[in-house]
Amino acid sequence: MQVMNFPPIFHTLFFLALTSVFTGLHAQEPKGRWTPPPLNGSPWKHGPTEVSFPAMLGGYRFAGHFDYADGGVLLRYENLQEQARMDLFLFKTNEALPTVDDKHRRLLMEMDIVIQDFESMVQQRRYKNLVIGEVFGGELALWQKQSVPIASRTFTATRLGISNEGSAEAAVRQWVGVTILDDYLITIRHMRPAATGDAGEESMKRIVGLVFQLLKDPALRSHIRELVDAYLKDPFSEHGVQASGAVLAYLKQTPYFPISIPEVPVSDWLAHCKAIAPGTEEDLLRAFMLGSAKAAFASGDADTCLKEGSRQFAKVYRILVAKHPGISRPEMESFATAAENGEGHLWLKDYELRK
Incomplete structure (x- = not known):
């Protein structure tokens, strides 16, 4: 972790950092700590x-976060292929x-502050030809919350x-x-080359939609955990x-979420189970996912998700084999044993190397 005055910026013109809406244009650069993403x-x-x-959100890579010394945080996502960047600021409303x-x-x-910032940057000759769109209002629906x-x-x-x-x-x-969530003011700023046109607009809508989903998620996830x-x-059971x-x-x-089921060999196993005892393939896929x-x-990270998905797969597989012995395969038996010992993710990675 390194200490610096402000997050690093790209050297291309499209990625030049814009002034934060939370600090005046003539104010001293904010102090704080920049932390890269978890390895x-x-x-x-x-x-x-x-x-x-x-770490990844709709093709955008999480570049890290900046903790302001006086409170608040900036999160940065980048999409180098689209020359686009998204910054999220979270500050107490106070x-x-x-x-x-x-x-x-x-x-x-x-x-209004955002408009003032842009107009000031025009006066400073950092921008020209400024066109300000109309303001739109809406609501984010939350699970069992206002x-x-x-x-x-x-x-x-x-x-x-x-x-x-x-x-x-x-x-x-x-x-x-x-928007405002749990007494925190959350500002989303997405910047891209204007030349991207309609394609850039659709890409922006997709990534912003995913951010909205992130903001809505805590209220819903507690209920989803209960279902899991x-x-x-x-x-x-029904x-x-x-x-x-x-x-x-x-x-x-x-x-x-970092959930991934290896197509090889799992898809072949599921096809085999479906041919022998239709419906068992759905039980096994459901087990891996849940x-x-x-x-x-x-x-959990990707490895942890793969390990626990493998463990649940093995648990359900043992029950199904007792009812439908024909679905058993030496390869599946080997994997199930490894998964029961907490090594299913390693077995799958080793299988990929062997093939």
């Missing part, structure tokens, strides 16, 4: 809101906002800078969204199967 690929969790930010109207008022104040308001608007401008070849200009487009536990308690269906639907909408989900919800 094991585990998510970064914001304790007060319990929002977890994964005021009581008991009603929806109070929250809307605060969001509009923050949007919805939270969100305000957003887009900005298009020409960035003026210096490159290795001298003066340079680049048209950029930025989407800014602001219900399945693990009795995987073959309630267990129904619970697993809800969990699988949730996982489909949250593709940022075992992995249990680990993922505890902030």
Whole structure:
């Protein structure tokens, strides 16, 4: 971990850092600590809101976070292929906002600050041709909690800078969204080259949609954890199967968990089981996914998810083999034994090397 004045910035014009909406343009650079992402690929969790930010999010790589000395944090995601960047700022509101109207008022104040920042940068000749889009309002629906308001608007401008070849200009487009969650003001700033056009707009909508899902997740995940536990308690009961269906639907909408089932050899095993005893392949796939989900919800990394998914697969496999001996295979038996000993993930990795 290294101490520095501000997060590192890209050397290309598109990635020049914009001034934070939380500090004045003429204020001294904020002090704090920049921390790179965890080496094991585990998510970064914001304790007060319990929002977890994964290592990869819709093609964007988590580049690290910056803890401000006076409170608050900046998270950075990058997509080098699309020359796009997304910054998320989480700061305490430092005021009581008991009603929806109070929250809307605060969001509009923050949007006014963003406009003032851009206009000041135009006056400083850092930008020109500034076009400010209209403000849009909406709400994020939360599970068994009051919805939270969100305000957003887009900005298009020409960035003026210096490159290795001298003066340079680049048209950029930025989407800014602001919301309030658990007394924290959360600002999302997505910047990309304006030349990306409609494709860039759709890409922005996808990544912002995933961020919204992250913000909504803590309220829902406690319920999903209960469903996982219900399945693990009795995987073959009607309630267990129904619970697993809800969990699988949730996982489909949250593709940022480090859950991965190796296609080889698992797909071949499932096809074999389906041919011998139809339905057993669904039981086994469900077991792998739910075992992995249990680990993922505890902030497990990819290896931990694979290990626990393998363990649950082995548990269900043993029960199914007792009922349908024909699904047994020497290879599956070997894997199940390794998984029961907590080494299923190693067995699968070794299998890949052998093949």
